[in-house]
Amino acid sequence: MILSPMPEHDVLVVGAGLAGMRAAIEAQREGADVALMSKVYPVRSHSNAAQGGINAALSEGDSWESHAYDTVKGSDYLGDQDAIEILAREAPAAIVELENFGVAFNRDEHGRLGSRFFGGAEHARTYFVGDFTGQAILHVMFEQLLKHGLTTYDEWFVTQLVKDDQGAVRGVVALDMKSGRLELFRAKAVVFATGGMGRVYEPSTNALICTGDGMALAYRAGANLLDMEMVQFHPTTLKGNGALLSEAARGEGAYLLNKDGERFMKKTAPNKMELASRDVVSRAEQVEINEGRGVDGCVLLDMRHLGAELILERLPQIRELALEFLGVDIIHEPVPVRPGMHYQMGGIKADVEGRTTLDGLFAAGECACVSVHGGNRLGANSLLETVVFGRRAGRAAAQYAKSVGAPRVSEAWLRDEERFIASLFDRPPGERAAALRLEMGQTMTRDVGVFRTGEGLESARRTIAELKERWERVSVGDKGRVFNTNLVSVLELRNMLDLAEAVVASAIFRTESRGAHARLDYPKRDDANWLVHTVCRHTAAGPELSTMPVVITRWEPEERHY
Numbered sequence: 001m002i003l004s005p006m007p008e009h010d011v012l013v014v015g016a017g018l019a020g021m022r023a024a025i026e027a028q029r030e031g032a033d034v035a036l037m038s039k040v041y042p043v044r045s046h047s048n049a050a051q052g053g054i055n056a057a058l059s060e061g062d063s064w065e066s067h068a069y070d071t072v073k074g075s076d077y078l079g080d081q082d083a084i085e086i087l088a089r090e091a092p093a094a095i096v097e098l099e100n101f102g103v104a105f106n107r108d109e110h111g112r113l114g115s116r117f118f119g120g121a122e123h124a125r126t127y128f129v130g131d132f133t134g135q136a137i138l139h140v141m142f143e144q145l146l147k148h149g150l151t152t153y154d155e156w157f158v159t160q161l162v163k164d165d166q167g168a169v170r171g172v173v174a175l176d177m178k179s180g181r182l183e184l185f186r187a188k189a190v191v192f193a194t195g196g197m198g199r200v201y202e203p204s205t206n207a208l209i210c211t212g213d214g215m216a217l218a219y220r221a222g223a224n225l226l227d228m229e230m231v232q233f234h235p236t237t238l239k240g241n242g243a244l245l246s247e248a249a250r251g252e253g254a255y256l257l258n259k260d261g262e263r264f265m266k267k268t269a270p271n272k273m274e275l276a277s278r279d280v281v282s283r284a285e286q287v288e289i290n291e292g293r294g295v296d297g298c299v300l301l302d303m304r305h306l307g308a309e310l311i312l313e314r315l316p317q318i319r320e321l322a323l324e325f326l327g328v329d330i331i332h333e334p335v336p337v338r339p340g341m342h343y344q345m346g347g348i349k350a351d352v353e354g355r356t357t358l359d360g361l362f363a364a365g366e367c368a369c370v371s372v373h374g375g376n377r378l379g380a381n382s383l384l385e386t387v388v389f390g391r392r393a394g395r396a397a398a399q400y401a402k403s404v405g406a407p408r409v410s411e412a413w414l415r416d417e418e419r420f421i422a423s424l425f426d427r428p429p430g431e432r433a434a435a436l437r438l439e440m441g442q443t444m445t446r447d448v449g450v451f452r453t454g455e456g457l458e459s460a461r462r463t464i465a466e467l468k469e470r471w472e473r474v475s476v477g478d479k480g481r482v483f484n485t486n487l488v489s490v491l492e493l494r495n496m497l498d499l500a501e502a503v504v505a506s507a508i509f510r511t512e513s514r515g516a517h518a519r520l521d522y523p524k525r526d527d528a529n530w531l532v533h534t535v536c537r538h539t540a541a542g543p544e545l546s547t548m549p550v551v552i553t554r555w556e557p558e559e560r561h562y
């Protein structure tokens with residue numbers, strides 16, 4: 001796109017996954033001049049990879065209260081209950097809206113929307129399109145964008161948030177990846193919908209683009225991050241490359257077996273078995289593996305009894321993944337799986353309208369922490385979060401934009417960023433970004449994984465600190481300007497290292513076990529001291545940790561059983 005000098009909008013949404021698209025549509029409905037910016041072409045956003053489905057209490061006998069309670073319990077009581085109530089109450093209308101937009105959800109034999117069971121849920125309330133739900137929704141949402149003629153800046157990489165003299169966020173500096181040019185974008189309000197940070201770990205179910213840029217940019221600009229220690233390990237990721245095999249498999253009835261062919265979940269979750277919440281199932285698997293009852297570092301996911309017809313109709317992508325990468329046909333054989341990094345429950349602290357702790361900056365989707373997932377997200381609640389809170393953030397940003405004058409930001413932001421990028425090109429040949437990225441990812445998986453110890457976390461802290469130092473010597477070998485992915489990967493690595501540091505610091509800080517944060521040296525949940533969010537702030541001396549209260553409306557903490 002040819003730009004007018006100094007592009008300016010009322011609302012600039014960064015991130016074109018489901019949260020960003022939904023926010024942009026809503027901001028435009030509110031009358032704002034909106035633009036949507038993304039480092040990849042919009043439909044390549046990670047939302048596209050979502051497989052299993054999206055939750056809502058829509059069926060007879062189900063209720064929003066039941067959905068909310070399951071979510072609160074799943075969060076190990078760390079989720080804010082006011083936000084969870086909104087998520088569950090607004091879910092049915094959100095699904096109906098998607099279906100009206102044109103999402104062809106699966107239907108049951110009566111022609112009604114069909115649902116499947118997902119982990120930690122008392123009712124079958126996950127609505128789906130085969131096992132490619134995210135793609136189905138994202139493409140339909142993209143049609144809505146086109147229909148509304150929204151301005152998009154595709155393949156622009158945001159490198160910096162910019163502020164006015166009062167310290168309010170009033171735009172971004174972004175790199176046009178096609179030309180290598182930097183540009184200053186002014187906006188009355190900025191919405192970050194920049195997705196997750198899965199690639200801080202190696203392996204991860206997340207796309208290679210999930211590098212947490214927005215979280216890191218907001219953090220360095222002074223926004224609070226919340227509950228960064230709460231990293232979800234999904235129970236069924238493929239042996240080897242760590243690709244996701246959706247919970248839809250267990251929702252349709254798949255078993256988990258150890259090397260003796262035993263359904264070991266009966267020991268930890270006799271009622272829900274394989275459909276206990278993800279933190280519970282991942283820990284149970286890891287115990288089997290650690291105690292020698294695994295199969296070559298994995299356990300087995302068995303779908304043979306579901307039959308070819310169901311597998312081909314409802315789980316075709318899972319079959320293809322296992323076949324392509326391991327040569328295993330799930331119709332005839334069980335497939336080796338293990339817990340793998342999947343989701344960041346924490347993120348940029350945002351209220352139920354998407355407002356962050358920085359004036360002018362809003363956040364929604366996986367980059368935000370509202371917090372509806374607390375210590376552990378239930379499967380299929382994330383797609384829901386993107387549309388429910390994407391809509392709210394878009395609306396709030398548009399209303400906010402009406403209340404402020406034209407954005408005034410100095411060109412100095414652009415010049416500073418240009419100097420910084422030039423300094424990266426000027427570095428002499430030195431460290432390679434890919435090598436550092438791998439070391440970071442493997443360190444995080446080893447020391448900040450399903451089970452954690454003070455010793456392991458301290459070791460991770462030292463390694464990440466060393467890697468941050470080494471990043472200062474990473475060189476950009478490719479001196480070209482056009483689609484310089486080498487440069488982008490160096491910038492992404494910087495973001496990931498800051499987030500890795502925040503995750504480790506938060507995990508050291510929380511001396512209890514809750515949700516996905518399981519410390520062998522503090523094995524119990526400690527409500528007396530830790531029924532609080534972890535707040536992480538960026539300072540020159542490193543992450544600064546504090547706490548803030550959890551909002552409890554009606555569900556007092558209880559011990560969790562599944």
Ligand SMILES: Cc1cc2nc3c(=O)[nH]c(=O)nc-3n(C[C@H](O)[C@H](O)[C@H](O)COP(=O)(O)OP(=O)(O)OC[C@H]3O[C@@H](n4cnc5c(N)ncnc54)[C@H](O)[C@@H]3O)c2cc1C
Nearest residue numbers: 015016017019039047050052053158195365366380382383
């Ligand atoms: C394999 C997989 C399967 C999943 N399955 C499910 C499921 O079945 N149900 C469910 O509820 N959840 C699922 N999840 C989780 C869910 O898909 C995600 O949490 C959700 O889609 C995130 O949406 P988002 O809009 O926040 O971000 P994303 O869809 O990740 O989009 C992020 C956007 O930000 C842009 N961006 C990032 N950094 C920059 C930058 N520096 N400059 C410019 N743009 C930038 C990207 O280009 C992209 O457009 C799954 C996740 C994975 C990885």
